[in-house]
Amino acid sequence: MKSEQDSFEALFKAEYxxxxxxxxxxxxxxxxxxxxxxxxxIDFHRLHSATSPYAAPWLYRAAAHTALNRxxxxxxxxxxxxxxxxxxxxxxxxxxxxxxxxEDRRRVRRAxxxxxxxxxxxxxxxxxxxxxxxxxxxxxxxxxxxxTLLRRAEEALRKEVTRGTxx
Amino acid sequence: MAHxxxxxxxxxxxxxxxxxxxxxxxxxxxxxxxxRQEALAADARxxxxxxxxxxxxxxxxxxxxxxxxxxxxxxFGFRLPVIRAASRPVLAGVxxxxxxxxxxxxxxxxxxxxxxxxxxxxxxxxxxxQSLPDLSSYGDITWSQQPQPSVGITKAEAExxxxxxxxxxxxxxxxxxxxxxxxxxxxTTGVFKFSAAKAEAAAAAQGKTIPKMPAGMxxxxxxxxxxxxLVEIYGDLKSSSADxxxxxxxxxxxxxxVRPLVTSTGVTVKQLEDYLLAQPGIxxxxxxxxxxxxxxxxxxxxxxxxxxxxxxxxxVQGVPGVALGDNTGVGAAVVWIKHGDVFIVGGSLKQSxxxxxxxxxx
Numbered sequence: 001m002k003s004e005q006d007s008f009e010a011l012f013k014a015e016y017x018x019x020x021x022x023x024x025x026x027x028x029x030x031x032x033x034x035x036x037x038x039x040x041x042i043d044f045h046r047l048h049s050a051t052s053p054y055a056a057p058w059l060y061r062a063a064a065h066t067a068l069n070r071x072x073x074x075x076x077x078x079x080x081x082x083x084x085x086x087x088x089x090x091x092x093x094x095x096x097x098x099x100x101x102x103e104d105r106r107r108v109r110r111a112x113x114x115x116x117x118x119x120x121x122x123x124x125x126x127x128x129x130x131x132x133x134x135x136x137x138x139x140x141x142x143x144x145x146x147x148t149l150l151r152r153a154e155e156a157l158r159k160e161v162t163r164g165t166x167x
Numbered sequence: 168m169a170h171x172x173x174x175x176x177x178x179x180x181x182x183x184x185x186x187x188x189x190x191x192x193x194x195x196x197x198x199x200x201x202x203r204q205e206a207l208a209a210d211a212r213x214x215x216x217x218x219x220x221x222x223x224x225x226x227x228x229x230x231x232x233x234x235x236x237x238x239x240x241x242x243f244g245f246r247l248p249v250i251r252a253a254s255r256p257v258l259a260g261v262x263x264x265x266x267x268x269x270x271x272x273x274x275x276x277x278x279x280x281x282x283x284x285x286x287x288x289x290x291x292x293x294x295x296x297q298s299l300p301d302l303s304s305y306g307d308i309t310w311s312q313q314p315q316p317s318v319g320i321t322k323a324e325a326e327x328x329x330x331x332x333x334x335x336x337x338x339x340x341x342x343x344x345x346x347x348x349x350x351x352x353x354x355t356t357g358v359f360k361f362s363a364a365k366a367e368a369a370a371a372a373q374g375k376t377i378p379k380m381p382a383g384m385x386x387x388x389x390x391x392x393x394x395x396x397l398v399e400i401y402g403d404l405k406s407s408s409a410d411x412x413x414x415x416x417x418x419x420x421x422x423x424x425v426r427p428l429v430t431s432t433g434v435t436v437k438q439l440e441d442y443l444l445a446q447p448g449i450x451x452x453x454x455x456x457x458x459x460x461x462x463x464x465x466x467x468x469x470x471x472x473x474x475x476x477x478x479x480x481x482x483v484q485g486v487p488g489v490a491l492g493d494n495t496g497v498g499a500a501v502v503w504i505k506h507g508d509v510f511i512v513g514g515s516l517k518q519s520x521x522x523x524x525x526x527x528x529x
Binding site for chain 1: 173176178182185213215218220223230234317318
């Protein structure tokens with residue numbers, strides 16, 4: 001019989017890339033996404049057994065919410081954007097392209113941070129490759145609701161990004 | 168047939184087979200639904216582009232090594248329903264106040280044991296929480312076994328770890344899920360060793376001056392024995408019931424633990440109480456409240472954050488108890504000691520419901 005630690009290691013190795021990928025989808029920053037993923041796993045380990053049947057959905061949801069919460073932390077976001085812009089600018093060939101890419105990311109992140117929590121999480125999880133039923137299980141809603149939540153999130157994202165562009 | 172919902176139209180973009188035959192037939196013959204789907208397909212394509220990220224690989228093995236190298240933290244099994252991210256510092260303060268209060272009640276020598284027989288509320292303020300000294304600055308604690316609750320185990324496993332039967336909550340209040348998650352923690356013992364040098368260095372680092380430790384305290388030890396304990400968490404932890412961080416929120420928690428025991432070498436209760444209550448940050452009111460506990464060797468103080476909770480003395484199962492919270496249903500808890508065990512019933516309940524469950528507990 002596997003020990004709790006062995007079970008946790010197996011869970012970690014099986015789900016880490018996906019959990020970090022979900023966080024990266026929100027943050028556009030692999031290093032911070034890994035911070036979020038590790039925080040989420042440590043929280044899970046402290047609170048639950050690795051053999052819990054809800055382990056994977058719990059991790060997906062926590063990754064999306066934790067990353068979105070980080071995004072909403074304005075000061076941290078601004079610091080990250082500044083350092084990222086400097087770093088990318090220094091190695092870029094075309095400063096104009098880099099500036100545009102940074103601006104696009106900024107707009108998307110700003111828009112994501114403004115979406116209501118549940119549609120934002122649906123958008124993030126679905127964009128990260130989870131199936132409708134996996135998204136539903138992670139967020140504790142019926143699979144039939146995912147299409148509606150996704151549609152709402154995509155429409156809201158378009159409006160927010162458009163508003164950000166015209167502002 | 169009525170027009171298709173946006174959600175159905177959206178899902179059809181990802182999975183055309185996920186709709187019923189009548190829906191598919193309606194869609195094929197309805198120009199309006201097709202036009203609506205085109206509009207939302209444009210949003211879907213746009214969102215997919217906006218949400219795209221460069222391909223990134225994450226090394227799970229390296230990440231696991233990183234977190235394994237971090238100092239291990241005890242696995243505290245559950246989060247009370249009233250706990251929110253913003254209140255975590257406050258709860259850390261509550262925990263500290265509890266440790267402080269227990270330490271204050273420690274016994275005279277190693278053969279004398281702190282064995283609470285009853286509970287009493289100790290009102291504490293936010294200012295008290297924020298200014299409480301960090302006990303880890305006064306010495307070092309060594310665990311014979313780290314407190315390591317297991318959660319998500321079966322009832323039988325929980326009972327095996329705890330060594331006693333799981334309490335039976337009887338009829339649950341309406342709205343409380345009958346889905347139960349069990350947790351348990353084996354008995355654990357920690358030895359706290361006072362260090363005058365560490366205490367003075369920690370105080371100096373913060374620009375504070377602390378009273379000198381009384382003779383015999385430096386190097387003396389407090390031995391704290393906790394548990395075993397068993398907890399029942401009612402509520403579907405997979406459901407949509409979640410706090411602001413999206414974490415599961417249980418409806419009801421029932422916990423039973425063998426009462427904590429504290430033994431002491433080198434210091435008397437009076438010395439310990441005088442020293443700890445003279446530390447910077449302990450307000451005169453808090454000191455007075457702790458001194459007013461009564462018999463410190465037989466009373467378990469329950470810190471009550473007065474800005475967030477009200478408390479009242481109640482009778483539970485024929486013994487004195489402390490009830491926290493109110494009848495708004497936001498949160499309430501009842502704590503009591505009977506037959507040497509500490510019981511806690513709490514959750515997103517009215518106080519009257521928590522009391523009913525507490526009295527019915529078998």
